[in-house]
Each structure stands twice: as structure tokens, then as C-alpha cells.
Amino acid sequence: MSTPTQHSQDLLSRIQPAQGGREVLDPATGELVGRAPEASVQELDHAVARAKAAQPGWAARSDEQRSATLHSAADTVEAHAEELAQLLSREQGKPLNGPNARFEVGACVAWLRATAEFSLKPEVLVDDDSGRAVMHWRPLGVVGAIGPWNWPMMISVWQIAPSLRQGNTVVIKPSGYTTLSVLALVDVLNSVLPQDVLIAVPGRGDVGEALSRHPQVDKIMFTGSTATGKNIIKSSADTVKRVTMELGGNDAGIVLEDSDPTSIAEDVFWGAFINTGQTCAALKRLYVPESLYDQVCDALTEVAAKMPMGVGLDEQNVLGPLQNKAQWEIVDKLVTAAKDSGARVLLGGTPDAEAPGYFYPTTLVADIDPHNPLVVEEQFGPALPIIKYTSLDQAVEWANELDFALGSSVWSSDLDRAEEVASRLVAGTTWINKHGAVDPRMPFGGARESGYGLEFGVEGLKEVSQPHIINR
Ligand code: NDP
Numbered sequence: 127m128s129t130p131t132q133h134s135q136d137l138l139s140r141i142q143p144a145q146g147g148r149e150v151l152d153p154a155t156g157e158l159v160g161r162a163p164e165a166s167v168q169e170l171d172h173a174v175a176r177a178k179a180a181q182p183g184w185a186a187r188s189d190e191q192r193s194a195t196l197h198s199a200a201d202t203v204e205a206h207a208e209e210l211a212q213l214l215s216r217e218q219g220k221p222l223n224g225p226n227a228r229f230e231v232g233a234c235v236a237w238l239r240a241t242a243e244f245s246l247k248p249e250v251l252v253d254d255d256s257g258r259a260v261m262h263w264r265p266l267g268v269v270g271a272i273g274p275w276n277w278p279m280m281i282s283v284w285q286i287a288p289s290l291r292q293g294n295t296v297v298i299k300p301s302g303y304t305t306l307s308v309l310a311l312v313d314v315l316n317s318v319l320p321q322d323v324l325i326a327v328p329g330r331g332d333v334g335e336a337l338s339r340h341p342q343v344d345k346i347m348f349t350g351s352t353a354t355g356k357n358i359i360k361s362s363a364d365t366v367k368r369v370t371m372e373l374g375g376n377d378a379g380i381v382l383e384d385s386d387p388t389s390i391a392e393d394v395f396w397g398a399f400i401n402t403g404q405t406c407a408a409l410k411r412l413y414v415p416e417s418l419y420d421q422v423c424d425a426l427t428e429v430a431a432k433m434p435m436g437v438g439l440d441e442q443n444v445l446g447p448l449q450n451k452a453q454w455e456i457v458d459k460l461v462t463a464a465k466d467s468g469a470r471v472l473l474g475g476t477p478d479a480e481a482p483g484y485f486y487p488t489t490l491v492a493d494i495d496p497h498n499p500l501v502v503e504e505q506f507g508p509a510l511p512i513i514k515y516t517s518l519d520q521a522v523e524w525a526n527e528l529d530f531a532l533g534s535s536v537w538s539s540d541l542d543r544a545e546e547v548a549s550r551l552v553a554g555t556t557w558i559n560k561h562g563a564v565d566p567r568m569p570f571g572g573a574r575e576s577g578y579g580l581e582f583g584v585e586g587l588k589e590v591s592q593p594h595i596i597n598r
Contacts, residue, residue, distance in 0.1 A: 129439070130216065134209040141309040150306055153219035153447045154437040154483040160217075162305040165329045167336045170297070173325045177268045177295040178342050180322035185265045185293030189245070192291055196242035198318040199287075200235045206314045207231045214279055214307045215438035215446075219484070224444030225400045234283040234311065237582075240566035241287035246587040251595065258598055263591035265293035266368060267344035270337040272358070274350045275303035275449050276404040276506075279311045281372075284581050285347040286315070286324060289590045294345070295323050299337055301350075302330045303450050338362045345590060348372065349406070352530075352575050370579030370589050372406065373572060375532030376504045378525035379409040379561055380547060382518070382538035383417055390537050390559065391425035397535060397561025399433070399488065402445045403508040404453070406576075407533040409561040411501045412512045413521040419514050423492050426512070427472045430488050435508075437483075448484040448507055457486050457507030460500045464511065469494035474509070496524050504530065518547070526552045531573035535561040 138160045147161030165173075184192075203210065211227040220226040251259040271285035282298060289296050300308030305328045312326040327333055331354075338346050338361035345368040348358050352373040362369055379397065381390070397409040414422045435445035448454040454477075461475055474489030489509040494501060501511045515521040525534060534553040538544035541558060548556040554572045557563055564570050569585040571577060579589050 130212050131209060133206070134212040137206070137209050137213060137310050137313065138306065141306060141313055148302075150217055152216050152438075152483075153449050154485070156482050159213075160306055162302075163309075163328050165327045165333060167329070167333060170299075170327045170329065170333050170336050170340070173297050173327045174268060174337075174340050174342050176322040177297050177325055180320065181265065181267055181293075181295040184290075184295055184320060184323050187293075192293065193242045195318065196238050196287060196291060199315050200238035200242070202314055202318050203231065203238065203311070204235050207235070210279065210307075210310055210314065212439065213310050217306050218275065218278060218304050219438055219446045219449050220401055221436075221438045221440070221443040221446050223441055225396065226444065226446065227438065230277055230280045233280045237280070237283045237566050238287050241291050241586075244291070244584050244587055246292070246584055246591065260596050262594045262596065263292065263588065264594050266590060266592050267294060268342060269294045269296050269345045269347060269590055270340065270343040271296055271298040272334045272337065272346060272348045272350065273298070273301055273308065275301040276401060276406070278304035278307040281349045282308050282311055285349070288581070288586045289345075289347070290319075290323065292587055292591045294590055296325070297337060297343065298324070298326050299329055299334050300326065334358070335361055338367070339364065341365050343367065345369065347590070352577075355577060368589070370581065371572075371577035372570075372579075372581065373532075373575060373577040374504045374530055375406045375408070375572065375576050376410045376502070376528055376530040377407060377533040377535070377553070377561065378551070379412045379535040379537060380518075380521050380525060380551075381412065381414045381418060381422060382536065382540070382543065382547065383415045384539045384543070385418065385422075385537045386539060387418055387421040387425040391422070391429045393560055394537065395426060395429045395433070397557075398510045399430070399445065399508055400562060402435070402448065403457075403510075404449060404506055405562060407555070407562045407564065407570075409510070409535060410505065412510060413515050413524060414512055415518075416514055416516050419492075419512075423472055423490070423512055426510075427490055430473055430490055433488060435485065435488060445488060445508065448486055451484060453506060454484040454486055457505050457509055460503060460505045461489055461491070461509050464491050464494055464498055464500040467495060467498055469498065469500075469511070472512075502528060522547065522550050526550075529575040532576035533557065533562060535559075
């Protein structure tokens, strides 16, 4: 087991309030991690005013200078990677290893570097005898970033990096469940950023609401639940704010008849159980043809049974607890409903009520009705329902029938066939023989109630810019 390093303790002491604050407990052990400050709406107003004042100076720097600053930001995150990963692991619960805390800090570095390299140049729209028209991309002003607790550092970077690159300043409100992780990241980033270009305001939903309403905030980048996204759209309406909404998901995966169950099992597992299932674009319902059903169930059970779950700082673990009690209760309620309906539990399904922490065992559920709540509701935890199908058309219909449409996947040995099936799915992204493989070069966003607006790549830069056409 790792113990928190001195560097990690130093980082914590810089971001904790001198006195008071809300106690933050490790979701794996219930031990005290630290104390989180809580800002008021008045402090938010002050932060927005500072960010507004800093914005023209930041925008006046050249594009090359802002790109270089993002590379410096990546360097400093890299230099502090281990202490950031330790704090993230203790507060969020995710293990250091596997696609978890160290992986998340690594993703922060990767997204900062990739965003530093993208470039959004003025576009010549017309240049002929009739005249010349050029589209320029101006900064919007102050971007408000509101984030969730599942990937608190990585998603913050997804919001911060493109905004800064385009000459905006940022006021970020972390989730109250993972305040320390985001404050630590911002502390590290601010060692290379000019003053007030990035300000964290560690409040709860009321501060998020005030940020969404704020007349001096020009754009909200939001990742979280669909219900909160709808509230933010309403609060931001009076000021006609731009919004990017990355909301809930309940992604389908369809296995085709020509798949090899043993060769896909590990990738299907991680597509579903990355971050112990607490991922918006995780595989949440797997549709398997009758001809392969037993083989896929067996192969997945074999892979899942050997993945160690436990305390984050224990180097051997790759799965952790649920981050909070409310999330644990959602997962437990849905798995219980599935069991009560007569579905067959292949693995897990019975949490140890006496054990400390919000652990829920890795759970695979077979022979489940396609409209069972565990299938059609966003459970956001370590449970995967495996649904049998006899007609591919039926599977596609089931995959497409929810209000959520963030990601989806098709699993097949025939890539052309898989692509044809993918084209029939409604989603922001459909992966083939993988799931949830986000990439800074590829725009990412949802369809239907999973949101709108794109993140990443040049398209992501456009979302935090105001197009301005000069026509002469
Ligand atoms: P929320 O959507 O409620 O919270 C996300 C962020 O929004 C938090 O920072 C939260 O602050 C803030 N917030 C809450 N209310 C408002 C408001 N009225 N205006 C502005 N900001 C607000 O997610 P939860 O943490 O409550 O999780 C609920 C469900 O959402 C989960 O069970 C899961 O299904 C889904 N979810 C989806 C995520 C995704 O990546 N798409 C991520 C996390 C959850 P605070 O929490 O501090 O009050």
C-alpha cells in the first residue's frame, strides 16, 4: 500500500482553508482526507470580476504564446503527477493503477499538449470579384466551467484547455464531492498561468447556479447529469449564454454473431467497468446474439472475476468504491430490482453491508428483460446487464430507444459489417471493437438528452470562440 507522500500533503495544505471547511472522507475507508473550502455567491462575484478584468490581457497574447503556456501547464502537471494522483485516489476513491488515477493525470497532460497544438486559423470564405470575406474566431470572454466527480481532473482540463487556448479566462466550480482534486489541479496549473486567468470557486449547486446566471459569464461548459444540465440551460437563458452540455449516458454495445467472445471479453469489460463504471460514455447494456450468449457470458465472467477491487492507494487494485453514498444506493436499487425480476446474476450482486466504504462488487446480470430498469436507467456503477437478442434489427431498435445517446459500440470480426450496423445507431460516437476510447483529436459530444456541443479538436476550439466575419 502506498502512503501519501510529503509532496501530496504539501499540496493539500496549500488548498485547504486555514480553519474550518467541510470534512472530505475517503470513499474507500471513511478516513479523513482533508477539509474543503466552501465559497459563497459573493466570492463567486468577486472571482468573475477578476477573471473579466484579466481576460483582455490574456487574449492580447499571441496564439503562439498561449500555446506555449499550455505546454508549460502540461509540464507542471507532469512534474506533480504522483501527488495529484494520490490526492485524486483518496478523494475520488479510484485506484492509482489501471485506467484510474495515474491514467487520469496522464490524460490531463495529453489533453493540455494536444490542445496546445490545435490551431483555429481565420477562414477565407469568399475571395473573388465580388469581394473578400474572412471568418475570424474571437474569444468569448469569461467561461464558467462546472464539472462532475467521476473524472474531476480530466474533465476540468477538457473545459479549461480549449477555453484558455482561445483567449478566454475561466472560473471553475468543482463538484462538491471532489473539490480538493480540482483545487489541487488548479493550484498546479496556476504556477505557470498569469494571475486570474483561471480561478476555482469551490461552492455547491447554488454557486453553480449563480455562475450559470452571471451576466459577466459568456459561456458555460458543463459535464454532469441531464437533470442539472436542463437547469443550467434555464438559468443561462436570460443572458443568452453559449452552453456546451455533456450529459448523462446509457451506452449500448451490440455484439455481432461473428465475434470471438474470448478475444473481445477484456475490452468489453473495460468499456463497461472503467472507473468502476462511473463514466458517462461507459458501456452500460450489452446486446448479445443467442448463438454466442453463453460463450460471451462465460468469457466476461472469467475476466471480471479476476479484477481486484479495493482501496485506491493499494497498488494491486484496478477497481475502487463508488464515489458517494447516493451513487451506491442508485446501483444497489437497480441491481436489486433486476434480481427481484428473476434475472440471473453471473457475478457479484450482493454487497457486503458490514465492510467499510462504498464498495459495490463487480456485477454481471444475464437473462434480463430488455426493459428492466437496470437496462434502461443510467446506473453509473459496476454492473452490466447482458441482454439476449435473436434479431439484429430488434437489438438496434433496443439500442436506439432511450433518450440518452452519448456513445455506443459494435463488436465484430468483420469491420465493414460493423460499420454498417454502426451507421444505424443514434449516438455522438460509435466505437468498433472498443468502447469509450476518447481521443483529443476527435470531437466528442452527445445526441438527444446526452447533450449538445462538441469538445476536443479544432471543433472544440470553435465552441469557446465567437465567429466574426469581416466582409469587404
Ligand atoms: P450533477 O449533475 O447534479 O452535478 C454536476 C455538477 O453540477 C456539480 O458540480 C454540481 O454541484 C453542479 N450543480 C448542481 N446543481 C446545479 C445547478 N442548479 N446549477 C449549476 N450547477 C449545479 O451530478 P450528481 O453529482 O448529482 O450526479 C447525479 C447523476 O448524474 C449520477 O448519478 C450520474 O448518473 C450522473 N452523472 C453523470 C456524469 C457525466 O459525466 N455525464 C458525471 C457525474 C454524474 P454540487 O455537486 O457541488 O452540488
